[in-house]
Amino acid sequence: MRLPRTARWAALISLLFLILTGLAAWQAPEIAAWRWYLQEGKPTLTSAKLMLLPPLRWLDDYYVVADLGKNTFAIGEPRYGQCNFSYLIIGSTRALLFDTGPGVRNIAPIVRQLTSLPVEALPSHLHFDHTGNLARFADVALPDLPALRGQVHDGRFAFGLYQYLGFVEGFKRPQFHVSEWIAPGSKIDLGDRNLTIESLPGHTPDSVVLLDEAANRLFAGDFIYPSEIYAFLPGADLKTYAASARRLTKLVDAQTLIYGAHGCDRLPTVDVPTLSQADVVALTRALDLADTGAWAAGTGWYPRRIPVNERMELLAKYPWMRP
Numbered sequence: 001m002r003l004p005r006t007a008r009w010a011a012l013i014s015l016l017f018l019i020l021t022g023l024a025a026w027q028a029p030e031i032a033a034w035r036w037y038l039q040e041g042k043p044t045l046t047s048a049k050l051m052l053l054p055p056l057r058w059l060d061d062y063y064v065v066a067d068l069g070k071n072t073f074a075i076g077e078p079r080y081g082q083c084n085f086s087y088l089i090i091g092s093t094r095a096l097l098f099d100t101g102p103g104v105r106n107i108a109p110i111v112r113q114l115t116s117l118p119v120e121a122l123p124s125h126l127h128f129d130h131t132g133n134l135a136r137f138a139d140v141a142l143p144d145l146p147a148l149r150g151q152v153h154d155g156r157f158a159f160g161l162y163q164y165l166g167f168v169e170g171f172k173r174p175q176f177h178v179s180e181w182i183a184p185g186s187k188i189d190l191g192d193r194n195l196t197i198e199s200l201p202g203h204t205p206d207s208v209v210l211l212d213e214a215a216n217r218l219f220a221g222d223f224i225y226p227s228e229i230y231a232f233l234p235g236a237d238l239k240t241y242a243a244s245a246r247r248l249t250k251l252v253d254a255q256t257l258i259y260g261a262h263g264c265d266r267l268p269t270v271d272v273p274t275l276s277q278a279d280v281v282a283l284t285r286a287l288d289l290a291d292t293g294a295w296a297a298g299t300g301w302y303p304r305r306i307p308v309n310e311r312m313e314l315l316a317k318y319p320w321m322r323p
């Protein structure tokens, strides 16, 4: 038996549609990144009038800083669309800069205004908006993870395209020299002050957080911050993220101050992005929902938007998607 010509065409078109839909679902994280590129293509900067909440103050026309006490400073970039916050943690012999911003402006002179001690830069993860100024520091540390070690060629670290993601805002992958590999779980000695570095994969496979036990503070990078939490980009993994969130809940207590790497969720008011253990618990719940029942729990097609609490929303991929 032969199908009529129109039926054959209909079957062919349906098959093509199925193949394309399957391909789009398989490549969704990459497609999301390219859609971002088509929308942005360049860093968005705002000239809107901003209101800083104390202790935040302007250091120049771009950078803001907050003295958090205990020799710790938050350095913010509220004019930049993603409103990054980096943290300068100072000991008696040296200082650590956790994240460096997108590199729209050089952060090194700002750091020099705040300390004269030697400074080592350590990114919370390798997205472009945290690593843009790494090349401006002589001392750069990375978490000692086998995958990252394997990315060093001729003494220089080579970013993966989707690991860096800078193309979405027109940033070129910088090259830098890794001066120190810090084992997750180990202590970073800054002189009379220790920080513990913990590997908490989820947002990316190489994400780390810093625990300042003496001050009961945690520097969370992109693991958690007020506003939209990204768990849909290439490298993100819901199951791993949820497991890490459970671990993070136990690393802190109800009094711990958790500092995130993005702020500006209450524009035009700008404050230091600060969260608590309860926010981590709420995020864990949303991650579990995303991992088990994303269709019912969220709204939107891709990424799936899942409410966390009044300050956060989870932007998730689907549980069956590869990291």
Ligand SMILES: [Zn+2]
Pocket: 125, 127, 203, 222
């Ligand atoms: Zn990130």
